[in-house]
Every structure is written in structure tokens, then in C-alpha cells.
Amino acid sequence: MKDCPEREKALALLRKYNGEPFHIQHGLTVEGVMRWYAGELGYGEDADFWATVGLLHDVDFEKWPEAHCKKAPELLREIGCSDDLVHAVCSHGYGICCDVEPVEEMEKVLFAADELTGLIGAAARMRPSKSCQDMELSSLKKKFKDKKFAAGCSRDIIRTGAERLGWELDELLNKTLEAMKACEDAVNAGMAEL
Numbered sequence: 001m002k003d004c005p006e007r008e009k010a011l012a013l014l015r016k017y018n019g020e021p022f023h024i025q026h027g028l029t030v031e032g033v034m035r036w037y038a039g040e041l042g043y044g045e046d047a048d049f050w051a052t053v054g055l056l057h058d059v060d061f062e063k064w065p066e067a068h069c070k071k072a073p074e075l076l077r078e079i080g081c082s083d084d085l086v087h088a089v090c091s092h093g094y095g096i097c098c099d100v101e102p103v104e105e106m107e108k109v110l111f112a113a114d115e116l117t118g119l120i121g122a123a124a125r126m127r128p129s130k131s132c133q134d135m136e137l138s139s140l141k142k143k144f145k146d147k148k149f150a151a152g153c154s155r156d157i158i159r160t161g162a163e164r165l166g167w168e169l170d171e172l173l174n175k176t177l178e179a180m181k182a183c184e185d186a187v188n189a190g191m192a193e194l
């Protein structure tokens with residue numbers, strides 16, 4: 001079982017360096033998505049580790065956007081994060097802002113799902129329900145193809161992420177949508193507690 005800090009400490013670290021609710025919400029979302037993937041892919045024993053990586057993956061982004069994934073190790077050491085955890089966090093910027101390559105399956109999932117949660121979240125906000133619960137894969141695929149929609153979410157990164165996992169794009173979209181449905185209530189509850 002991989003070592004990781006207590007959730008309370010991890011959340012406190014995220015909040016220490018992130019004032020924007022959007023960034024906290026993104027951290028909580030990727031936390032929930034990574035926890036779901038750990039169970040789905042047979043890594044249930046390390047679900048806390050996967051979730052913590054998700055929660056903290058962007059810890060340095062709000063305050064040090066120019067040093068994203070480079071400042072993170074120093075911040076993560078504050079709460080005693082392991083080398084494995086630091087590597088995983090940094091690897092999600094591979095080829096974008098750092099040269100730490102995703103090696104573990106968990107790291108490849110983080111790279112692929114991180115960008116995609118932004119697209120799914122934007123699509124959910126457009127719906128009358130403001131939720132992804134009633135979103136179907138076909139509707140997400142349309143949003144993916146519409147380059148003008150949520151243009152800041154890089155389709156290339158998402159495609160590259162699927163390729164590195166050896167998955168069809170549809171598989172990545174479908175699984176990540178399911179993951180977001182599964183954790184939506186917990187994310188909303190977490191935001192309400194702030």
C-alpha cells in the first residue's frame with residue numbers, strides 16, 4: 001500500500017495555496033475521479049494515494065503558474081509527501097510544463113482525466129440540471145468535437161492521454177464521465193463545507 005498524508009492535511013495544504021473556489025473545486029473533482037479510477041482499474045488498495053494525487057496535482061498552479069509542476073515538490077514536502085506522490089503530481093505536466101514522464105498507470109490516468117474533467121464540468125454547467133448526472137456519452141462526444149466549446153480544454157492533451165493509456169478515446173470519455181457522476185455529490189458537499 002502506498003503511503004500518503006491524511007486527507008485533512010492534504011486539503012489544508014491545497015487551501016493554503018489556493019484562494020479561488022474554482023481551484024479547490026477542480027482539486028476535489030480530480031480527487032474523486034482518481035478515487036473512482038483506482039477502484040475501477042483494480043488499485044482499490046491504493047485508492048487514498050490516487051485520490052491524494054488528484055487533490056493536490058495543481059497545488060502550485062494558482063500562485064506559481066509560471067513554475068507549475070516545478071514549485072509543487074517543495075509545497076508537497078511540507079506535509080511529508082513521498083517521492084512517489086511528488087513524481088505523480090509533477091508527471092501531469094509532462095510535455096507541457098515539465099519533463100517528468102508519466103510511468104505508472106495512475107500517472108497516465110491523471111494526465112488523461114485532468115484535462116477532460118474541465119470539459120465535462122463545462123458541459124455540465126451548460127445543462128438545465130447544472131449536473132453531469134443526466135449527461136450521455138453522445139452529448140459529451142459532441143462537445144469534444146465542437147472546437148469552440150470550452151476551447152481552453154485541449155483536445156490534443158486528452159487524445160494524447162488516451163493514447164498513452166492504450167485506450168480508445170471513447171473509453172476515456174465514458175469512464176471519466178462515469179467517474180464524475182459518481183463523485184459529483186461529494187464534490188458539492190466539499191464545496192459547501194468551505
Ligand SMILES: [Fe+2]
Pocket residue numbers: 026030057058114115
Ligand atoms: Fe488540473
